[in-house]
Amino acid sequence: MLLYRLLTIWQIRLGSVMCFGVTAGAYILTLFASKYRERVLGLILVSPLCKGPTWTEWLYSKVISNLLYYYGMCGLVKECLLQRYFSKEVQGFSELPESDIVQACRSLLDQRQSMNVWRFVQTMNQRYDLTEQLKLLQCRTLIFVGENSQFHAEAVHMTSKLDRRYCALVEVQACGSLVTEEQPHAMLIPMEYFFMGYGMYRPSQLDCSPRSPLSPFCISPDLLSPESMGVKLKPIKTRVRLEV
Template sequence: MEELHDVQLTEIKPLLTGQNRSNLQDVNCKEHDVETAHGVLHVTMRGVVKGNQPTILTYHDIGLNHKSCFNTLFNFEDMQEVTQHFSVLHVDAPGQQDNAPIFPTGYQYPTMEELAEMLPPVLSKLQVKSVIGIGVGAGAYVLTKLAMDKPSLVEGLILINIDLCAKGWVDWAASKLSSWTSSLVDNIMGHHFTSEELLENKEIIQTLRLHISQDIPQENLALFFSSYENRIDLDIDRPIPGLTGSDIVTLRCPVLLVVGDMSPAVDAVVDCNSRLDPTMTTLLKMADCGGLPQVVQPGRLAEAIKYFVQGMGYMPAAGMTRLVRSRSRASSASSM
């Protein structure tokens, strides 16, 4: 049985501030507001749909929007080899985009399941026939639900810091206590970083704290956070030999799971890995990396994405450098 190896990567300074602010700007993009049954969804299309090629569909985590979550990655030089082959559709969860209006008092924010239901009409409106999803945290959950509900739409998934599970009673009680004693910003920072990382107070910690507190309307952010906190368990099961496809609920597309070894999401990602088809799932554990690998390690993640997309049969001539990968197996959790 093949052993799962950690990928040894060194964390670099984030590309968020100062002269690198341009890394967060949209390039060759067009914004759209699309009406759905659960409200208006703000999306940004980068490039144009390329024939029968899938579109890369991104969905960000709580406390972020598509710019702060993904533009460092998609504006990184090595990622251009991917974007020249695919259009990219960035989704902003309702009320999280730049300059979003504040929701009125009493507004009923969509559940996580409803956020997934908002995506098919958007894809139809923009004539996107299929997607390769890249999601982080809450966004990874939404894209996973989309793949479960509409498997014909999703050709592959890259899931960063995914947690398939609803909060247990202990977690729920701890979350309630935290909400009484800590600010919204502190709770979201704890979602992204471990207590050890927060104590180190690196530049990325300071920058993200300012972004969460200043760039997104707090009323809107609280609603998105609450929706994620009240998510249900997705009940995905690893396929069992001999059972037909209709007997189990699982993902039927290739999946790349990504997590930093210092991320608070490590255990959740390992659990997700144990639930998925080992023949279609790759687990990438980034050493010396925290909760935002797409921000602090865009080059390494771009490389992993190129490998993943090439494995799906796209970009056969893409240039690659050596990156240790391994297929997930039943013993993955114990080897980590």
């Protein structure tokens, strides 16, 4: 579906686009941005994949594929998928029930056709390394990853290969791969600073005018600390043209 949408963008000849992708979607968008550099303004990636699967991941995915093929969307497959994408904090344990997000995802898996999920797992288990393609990226890139994500190492690797002037890594504490579901509030301030580099957010010059509650000029410095935000924020370096 994502590839179809990207091809649609190409066919109807839209201008440059801002892309947002999570895990496998981030992998596809990174590949797209490396091939069509003039069409992508920026990338916002959540727990991106950029390398081929490790032996551990390959074997784990192979087990899931076989279970899906022979038994369909059984309880064991659901548990394996939930453990891959969510942190233990929201999965729950004996003394703490699982969160509403995990319960909703579990119900959503029941609605998916097992063979479609099987094809997805198979495809991602055959992905190739994008390290060389990362050197071709020319757009600004903002990367989010949970510190407990199974893809944390790939996000760090990807950041190390990109131009540090135009790339930022936000590590969200006590979070798994799906930062968008577990801690979406931790993404707000980094994204606002990211968009400022494109002139999409312009603070008002008048002291009496209303401002966004997310504006850096309205936020107490204490709230910008990593402890308050729940993130480990590495500097976002962008070029911002200031009008005098």
